[in-house]
Amino acid sequence: MAAPLDLQRLYDNHAQALFAFLLNFTRHEADTHDVLQEVFLKLAQRPGLLDGVAEPRAFLIRLAHNQAIDLMRRRTTRQKSYEQLAAESDTLFASSGDPDEVAFRQGLAEVLAELPAEQRAVVHLKLWEGMTFDAIAGALEIPPNTAASRYRYGIDKLRDRLRPLYEEIKNHGRV
């Protein structure tokens, strides 16, 4: 059994990143909670899981990603697909008092929701975790070239769709 302090340390160091990744991937806060709970339960049940792991963050993302895919498969019989659920999510980004920022974040969340989940995962890890394509490939268990191409497709779509909003913010000197 892992020492309680270790689990707390893991939570404090990685839970926010896992939460953001899972929320972007599943687009559903309740599912994010369920997956995170399964991750920490698994860590508690198998304290040696992180032994010899050089990059705990990447390992935990892989664990969370696999748990999320299992959850998605279990729920394929639901009326709503995850792509439909994706359109409902509006809490991916922090709120802002600036209307331009609000509009941009809303637009960004919407376009992210339109991306296939696996593209979204790569884009998230590259943009908000700053991971390399090799690290992303390791975390998502895909070849690095696949990670790079998924990122390229995803970012191109984001660029195309968000260009007007981005240019407006840029013209206001906020970039």
Next chain:
Amino acid sequence: MDEFEQFLSKQPLHSIPPEWRRELLVAGGVPSRQPWWREWLWPSPVAWAALAAVWLVIIALNFTVRLPAHETAKRTSPAATDIAVAFAEHRRLLAELTLPETTPRHPQMKPGPRSELILNIQET
């Protein structure tokens, strides 16, 4: 990453709900018996500490400002009594000036009937 990608990466993500920490750690088998102050201060112990520090500074400033204020108050007390005396004098003068002219300032003493008793005694 180009400028657009950097701008995207700077968009702040939604924070994990604070109450999840306890729920998830308890689910993971971590006993919830933590020091009371830790649960009380979570999830922003630094923010609470900063707030406490600000209050300490405010209290300290309050004490340092209050002492001279007492002294100043003591120094200004005689001045206040001077003002009161001057005000009373002013009122008195005003009352004197506004009294009607017909009213005698001091009640006049009417002489009583002359007594012949003393003259009679001297003659005798």
